Amino acid sequence: MKITFRYTSQLSTAAGTSEETLEFPEETSLIGLLGQVCMKHGPEFSKFVLNQEGSPVRTLVVALDGAQVDLAKDPCVESGSEVYLITPMSGG
Amino acid sequence: MLTEEDRALYDWQLDVPGFGEDGQERLRNTTALVSRIGGLGGPVAFALAAAGIGKLILVHAGNLRKDDLNRQILMRWEGLGKPRVQSAAETLSAFNPRIEIEVHDENFKEENAADLVKGADLIFSCAPLFEERFLMNRECVRQDKPMIDCAMYNLDGHVLPILPGQTPCLACMFPESPPHWKRRFPVIGAVSALVANVGVMEGLKLTAGFGTSNLGKMMLIDADRSSINKIDVKRRADCQVCA
Numbered sequence: 001m002k003i004t005f006r007y008t009s010q011l012s013t014a015a016g017t018s019e020e021t022l023e024f025p026e027e028t029s030l031i032g033l034l035g036q037v038c039m040k041h042g043p044e045f046s047k048f049v050l051n052q053e054g055s056p057v058r059t060l061v062v063a064l065d066g067a068q069v070d071l072a073k074d075p076c077v078e079s080g081s082e083v084y085l086i087t088p089m090s091g092g
Numbered sequence: 093m094l095t096e097e098d099r100a101l102y103d104w105q106l107d108v109p110g111f112g113e114d115g116q117e118r119l120r121n122t123t124a125l126v127s128r129i130g131g132l133g134g135p136v137a138f139a140l141a142a143a144g145i146g147k148l149i150l151v152h153a154g155n156l157r158k159d160d161l162n163r164q165i166l167m168r169w170e171g172l173g174k175p176r177v178q179s180a181a182e183t184l185s186a187f188n189p190r191i192e193i194e195v196h197d198e199n200f201k202e203e204n205a206a207d208l209v210k211g212a213d214l215i216f217s218c219a220p221l222f223e224e225r226f227l228m229n230r231e232c233v234r235q236d237k238p239m240i241d242c243a244m245y246n247l248d249g250h251v252l253p254i255l256p257g258q259t260p261c262l263a264c265m266f267p268e269s270p271p272h273w274k275r276r277f278p279v280i281g282a283v284s285a286l287v288a289n290v291g292v293m294e295g296l297k298l299t300a301g302f303g304t305s306n307l308g309k310m311m312l313i314d315a316d317r318s319s320i321n322k323i324d325v326k327r328r329a330d331c332q333v334c335a
Contacts, residue, residue, distance in 0.1 A: 006321070008312060009245035010272065018248070018314055047272055059270045061310075063323035068310075070326070084323060086312065088270045089243035089250055090225060091132040091218040092163070092279045
């Protein structure tokens with residue numbers, strides 16, 4: 001299945017892109033997908049996404065197809081979905 | 093009632109559908125607080141002055157440095173080494189002398205938070221430190237004041253309009269400071285101005301009662317791809333600030 005990911009701020013820098021479409025072998029839960037994306041981009045990316053226990057960090061906001069999701073519910077993600085990963089920003 | 097001079101000054105925006113004389117009058121009777129007047133807050137204050145806000149309260153400690161000038165558009169070369177709020181007030185007064193301006197050469201902090209928010213109808217959060225932003229959020233929730241959260245990093249930005257009790261607050265979105273944030277980060281002035289002006293539009297719509305509301309949404313600005321996306325956001329049931 002194909003999933004489009006969008007990244008903001010420090011995540012975008014760590015991934016080297018603000019948007020990418022990735023292919024996964026089978027439908028999986030959102031947190032499962034996050035784990036796979038973190039594997040792809042490495043520790044400089046994953047530190048903004050998952051903690052050492054593999055749970056989402058508290059400062060990560062995730063939107064699935066335009067709506068923020070409750071990560072505690074870990075919804076299933078279908079092919080063609082768009083996942084937005086948002087980390088905090090400030091002023092300057 | 094608008095005066096003849098008001099009509100002459102704001103003639104072109106009075107024609108904006110839904111805004112009109114009523115919107116202009118509401119704006120003239122509004123006081124906006126802008127916390128930090130740098131890359132984000134400077135263009136926020138400038139656009140509010142252009143639109144005809146009644147009063148601006150500008151909060152920012154410290155003197156102007158050379159490395160501020162790529163983005164802090166209220167500043168002037170002659171202001172180097174002098175208080176930023178002084179340059180900002182001079183620029184804004186020269187641009188629109190009808191705006192009342194109150195300056196504070198200090199940052200938003202526990203000691204002044206309650207008084208500053210109390211004196212404003214609309215608050216813009218543009219500070220670089222998360223401690224300031226969370227404090228401002230907490231005080232706006234406590235006093236039930238609308239706050240527009242404007243933020244940026246590199247070529248990205250977000251705008252989150254907050255109406256306490258109705259929309260998620262900043263702590264609903266981000267319950268703690270990000271552990272890997274660095275105080276100095278990449279900024280191009282055009283990006284901060286872009287984010288700032290999206291934020292001002294949300295403030296103007298809320299204040300003047302026109303246009304399409306984005307309450308309950310976070311706007312995500314990507315200046316690399318020239319896109320603005322919106323996501324629906326939720327209040328956090330266990331929010332330490334607004335729940």
